[in-house]
Amino acid sequence: MTTTPRVALFVTCLVDLIRPRIGFASIAALEAAGCEVVVPEAQTCCGQPALNSGDRKTAEDFARRNIALLEGYDQVVVPSGSCAATIRVHYPEILEHDAAWFPRAQALAAKTFEILAYLDEVRGWKPEGVALPTTATYHDSCSGLRELGIKRQPRRLLAAIDGLELKPLAGAETCCGFGGTFCVKYPAISNSIVGEKTAAIDAAGADLLLAGDLGCLMNMAGKLHRDGSPVRAFHAVELLAGMGDGPAIGEEA
Amino acid sequence: MSGGFAERVDAALADPILKLAVERTAGTAEAKRTLAIDAFADFEAARDRAAAIKDHVIANLGGYLERFEANAVAAGAVVHWARTSQEACDIVIGLCKAAGAKSVARSKSMLGEEIGLPHALAEAGITRVETDLAEHIIQLSGERPSHIIWPAMHKTREQVSVLFKANHRDPHTEETIAAMAESARRHLREGMLAADVGICGANFLIADTGAVCTVTNEGNAELSLVPPRMQIVTAGIEKIVPSMGHAVHMLRMLARSATGAPLTQYTTFYTGPKRPGDRDGPEEMHIVLVDNGRTAMREDGLAEMLRCIRCGACMNHCVVFRQIGGHAYGGTYPGPMGAVLTPAIDGLAANRDLPNACTLNGKCQEVCPVRIPLPTLLRGWREKSWREGLEPKATRAGIGLWAWAARRPRLYRTATATALTALRLLGRTGWLSNVPLAGGWTRHRDLPKPAAESFMAQYKKGQRQ
Numbered sequence: 006m007t008t009t010p011r012v013a014l015f016v017t018c019l020v021d022l023i024r025p026r027i028g029f030a031s032i033a034a035l036e037a038a039g040c041e042v043v044v045p046e047a048q049t050c051c052g053q054p055a056l057n058s059g060d061r062k063t064a065e066d067f068a069r070r071n072i073a074l075l076e077g078y079d080q081v082v083v084p085s086g087s088c089a090a091t092i093r094v095h096y097p098e099i100l101e102h103d104a105a106w107f108p109r110a111q112a113l114a115a116k117t118f119e120i121l122a123y124l125d126e127v128r129g130w131k132p133e134g135v136a137l138p139t140t141a142t143y144h145d146s147c148s149g150l151r152e153l154g155i156k157r158q159p160r161r162l163l164a165a166i167d168g169l170e171l172k173p174l175a176g177a178e179t180c181c182g183f184g185g186t187f188c189v190k191y192p193a194i195s196n197s198i199v200g201e202k203t204a205a206i207d208a209a210g211a212d213l214l215l216a217g218d219l220g221c222l223m224n225m226a227g228k229l230h231r232d233g234s235p236v237r238a239f240h241a242v243e244l245l246a247g248m249g250d251g252p253a254i255g256e257e258a
Numbered sequence: 259m260s261g262g263f264a265e266r267v268d269a270a271l272a273d274p275i276l277k278l279a280v281e282r283t284a285g286t287a288e289a290k291r292t293l294a295i296d297a298f299a300d301f302e303a304a305r306d307r308a309a310a311i312k313d314h315v316i317a318n319l320g321g322y323l324e325r326f327e328a329n330a331v332a333a334g335a336v337v338h339w340a341r342t343s344q345e346a347c348d349i350v351i352g353l354c355k356a357a358g359a360k361s362v363a364r365s366k367s368m369l370g371e372e373i374g375l376p377h378a379l380a381e382a383g384i385t386r387v388e389t390d391l392a393e394h395i396i397q398l399s400g401e402r403p404s405h406i407i408w409p410a411m412h413k414t415r416e417q418v419s420v421l422f423k424a425n426h427r428d429p430h431t432e433e434t435i436a437a438m439a440e441s442a443r444r445h446l447r448e449g450m451l452a453a454d455v456g457i458c459g460a461n462f463l464i465a466d467t468g469a470v471c472t473v474t475n476e477g478n479a480e481l482s483l484v485p486p487r488m489q490i491v492t493a494g495i496e497k498i499v500p501s502m503g504h505a506v507h508m509l510r511m512l513a514r515s516a517t518g519a520p521l522t523q524y525t526t527f528y529t530g531p532k533r534p535g536d537r538d539g540p541e542e543m544h545i546v547l548v549d550n551g552r553t554a555m556r557e558d559g560l561a562e563m564l565r566c567i568r569c570g571a572c573m574n575h576c577v578v579f580r581q582i583g584g585h586a587y588g589g590t591y592p593g594p595m596g597a598v599l600t601p602a603i604d605g606l607a608a609n610r611d612l613p614n615a616c617t618l619n620g621k622c623q624e625v626c627p628v629r630i631p632l633p634t635l636l637r638g639w640r641e642k643s644w645r646e647g648l649e650p651k652a653t654r655a656g657i658g659l660w661a662w663a664a665r666r667p668r669l670y671r672t673a674t675a676t677a678l679t680a681l682r683l684l685g686r687t688g689w690l691s692n693v694p695l696a697g698g699w700t701r702h703r704d705l706p707k708p709a710a711e712s713f714m715a716q717y718k719k720g721q722r723q
Contacts, residue, residue, distance in 0.1 A: 022708050023706060024706070025716050028713040029713070044714070046714070049664040049665075050660075057640070058653060059639075059640030059642070060641075060644050060661070061644070061645075063657065070665060098634075147618075147620055148619075150620075151620035179621075180577045180617050182577060184617025184619070185617075187616065187617045189696070189698030191614075192699070192701055194578055195617075195702070196701075197271055198617075199702075199703065223706055224703065226706065228702065228703040230704045231691070252688070255688045256688045257687065257688040
């Protein structure tokens with residue numbers, strides 16, 4: 006890796022509003038991995054809520070808007086599997102009918118990455134000198150897992166943290182019941198699903214819950230906290246950036 | 259099955275026995291399927307081939323149907339064509355009446371459920387003997403199937419025991435599964451041997467031989483179809499495969515995906531009625547080929563759904579199905595495949611919840627033996643529902659307001675900063691447990707208190723320093 010890529014960080018709307026720490030951890034990790042990080046100022050959201058609610062026209066508007074915003078960078082990195090998949094998988098799908106925008110959607114898709122996959126596979130990076138003597142368990146968020154093939158990458162990266170022991174999570178690939186707007190449209194079903202997930206998390210016997218999507222993490226951490234579980238939740242990139250000793254999700258700094 | 263989707267979901271979630279029953283069966287199926295797929299050499303290539311076989315047939319459906327008809331007729335069967343469920347039922351009832359049938363033995367068929375055949379037979383005053391063990395349970399309890407492979411999956415063996423004791427003439431005395439199965443066997447054999455007509459569905463229709471293939475694990479199809487004078491097959495037109503070789507490939511996919519078994523206990527190909535010199539078999543064999551919306555699905559962007567071989571893997575692996583069971587879906591077909599099919603069969607307006615009540619986690623697509631892109635098809639229904647104005651006003655308003663603001667970054671920053679401040683006032687700790695307008699979230703879980711300042715605001719400040 007001789008050249009320094011100019012990487013746009015698309016932080017996602019949830020990270021922007023709920024947990025900026027993940028954005029700063031992303032910048033730190035990307036810089037450690039030899040990137041020049043730019044945060045395009047006009048970014049807001051990838052448009053996934055519209056896409057998954059059936060509002061196709063609005064989803065296409067967001068796609069065009071973000072393509073124009075992000076296509077000038079060497080690469081685009083997103084600290085969320087589902088938002089990265091929206092750009093990588095769904096922008097080309099929903100703009101396939103648009104002769105002017107389809108090639109641009111494909112070009113952006115080809116250089117957009119979820120952050121853990123990017124650090125591991127594209128940059129070949131591993132955290133150095135990061136220590137966190139504790140135990141953690143990892144939930145594979147569905148979009149990252151099934152739309153982007155993210156499974157080994159976070160585990161390889163986390164294995165490089167000194168003292169961190171990963172404990173297996175039964176049903177790690179089972180959906181946590183978040184599903185974006187699903188969790189507020191069908192709260193009772195979502196609650197039943199996340200209840201089983203948090204029972205499995207508690208049974209894993211780890212101090213920390215890690216994942217790569219803030220939406221899923223908020224869902225699981227919110228349920229763990231409601232039920233009085235001591236398990237604390239972080240985005241994996243926070244640990245990789247050496248920020249795993251700070252406040253977990255829902256803890257005030 | 260009364261009330262809307264929300265009421266059915268509430269009832270299902272409040273039923274701990276349902277949860278236990280669904281978990282027992284689906285959990286076992288999931289584990290066994292995993293073992294079977296792991297032991298299968300290159301299952302991914304086999305899925306590709308299965309999908310390609312179905313796509314080829316669906317794209318050339320007319321030709322294969324004509325070929326099937328010609329070969330079935332040559333083997334001595336009579337082929338009937340039905341555009342709608344009503345036409346299909348009329349044909350079956352007409353045949354039963356012409357045969358002077360007082361009772362029919364039916365071997366489980368989801369197509370039969372789809373077209374409302376049990377109801378049509380009852381209206382015609384014809385006694386119906388459901389010969390599949392689970393369908394028998396459902397018939398005794400007066401319910402509808404809750405799963406396409408295990409129609410009685412929502413019932414525990416303890417509930418079934420009570421049902422058998424109340425309904426069988428010579429019921430079991432020991433509380434074992436074997437004794438209960440014997441009780442059902444004694445009861446069902448009488449009905450099978452006394453039936454005038456045997457009715458079944460088809461797992462596959464073999465175009466180059468005119469054969470109809472059924473699979474069961476109980477042998478009830480054979481016992482229902484061979485002794486009576488007349489056999490009637492009702493089958494969806496998408497069940498065609500070109501040849502026996504193709505059928506065998508699909509059978510390998512079907513059994514493993516459904517139960518994890520390499521093959522069903524009974525796999526039978528019926529080619530025409532009894533021939534001269536045969537000791538057993540029906541005098542007449544009728545095959546009713548049913549469209550019931552399938553041609554329209556092919557033209558309306560749902561062609562991939564016609565690949566479905568009804569294995570049930572999608573529902574066995576669905577987190578939503580595992581919580582609410584099959585009845586909550588309200589249609590003939592539950593789970594992810596049902597959420598795609600039911601709006602096509604019964605209309606979107608009454609079923610718009612089905613494609614929405616899904617987390618789009620993609621597990622169903624991952625396990626589908628014919629690679630149906632179920633999440634994509636479910637999204638397609640959501641888009642249609644949005645276009646046709648069927649989505650709730652609150653959803654439309656919420657998405658509309660958010661989208662309007664999120665396309666105006668400067669206004670979005672101001673508006674979200676205000677919202678963050680307001681939200682932070684709602685809690686003293688890092689968690690919010692009751693947020694107005696966000697009851698869907700906070701009824702069941704806490705919400706992490708948002709940041710005092712957004713990432714973008716903090717980042718800009720840092721840059722200025």
